[in-house]
Amino acid sequence: MQIVIIGAGGVGGYFGGKLAAAGFDTSFLVRGKTLEAIKSNGLRVKSISGDFHVHPAASDNYDIIKTADLIILSVKSWQIDDIAKKIKPLMNENTVVLPLQNGADNANRLTKIVGSHHVLAGLCRIVAKIDSPGIIDHFGYEPEVLFGEIDNSKSARVELIHSIFTKAGFKNKISDDIQRDIWLKFLFIASISAMGALTRSVLGVMREDSYIRSVLIKTAREIVLVGQRLGINIHEQDIENCFAIIDKIDYQTTMSLQRDMMQEKPSELDNFNGYIVQQGDLLKIDTPVNDFIYYSLKPMENAARNLRM
DSSP: OEEEEEOOSHHHHHHHHHHHHTTOEEEEEOOHHHHHHHHHHOEEEEETTOOEEEOOEEESOGGGGGGOSEEEEOSOGGGHHHHHHHHGGGOOTTOEEEEOOSSSSHHHHHHHHHOGGGBOEEEEEEEEEEEETTEEEEEEEEEEEEEEOTTOOOOHHHHHHHHHHHHHTOEEEEOSSHHHHHHHHHHHHHHHHHHHHHHTOOHHHHHHSHHHHHHHHHHHHHHHHHHHHTTOOOOHHHHHHHHHHHTTSOTTOOOHHHHHHHTTOOOSGGGTHHHHHHHHHHHTOOOHHHHHHHHHHHHHHHHHTTOOO
16 A cells, blocks of 8 residues: 655654554655755654664655555645645545644545545544654654544545554544544533633643633533534533543643744644634534633734735
């Protein structure tokens, strides 16, 4: 199986690196300094589970998609549509695309562009970041990929991918309900990320401040209401479970959306709280807390993208 990893950040760099280290035919579609670094020095992963160094093929030419059997998307959610349009004419009949971004509707957006028969749904759990171009730092949590067919059927192709991921040496699972699993992670990430950007505080400060914590919980409740209306198997109890996890995470934790906004970079704001605001409007569900958070941060997001209100 020929595998193409689009993006070599914490997600793509780690999981793609593991696939390459296990001997699978793995190429990276990257650009700029990351491309230069991988071509010159390979890809290095510093990991709490053991460091490794590989020398995979890397290119900024989308033509490498022509021979891909599996494409793993590890870019930001807001980049999906543009990339999907670029890869669509290059994919062969059996090419499978697996998105691992944060967000609730990545697979749905992909299907609208490349067709449902090409798309799996997925997510990953990992705490990793780019140390410098071509060097990834994995510093927390046992990395894991959950994935499956959008209709949760146990197809031959998901079984094959499960086998490949297992041989590559990272935890993975074919989900019994991939939409629920995606929304559980979305509930966690969307409840805290933008509030971190708004308060400029680490997670420990937010969860221990009684007022901010109450706002986080209200944010989560609105997310659950929207998810339920969309037919997702998600419940009030999942909020309690989510915050039980939040309470165990390192005090100094910050989220990627928060870091992007604080560094004045484009973020996934529209794909997180913005998505809940959008769906709330469409479904006639009031989402006042997500509205406030989203519209308070939107000018900053527009500035990062050189847009005007």
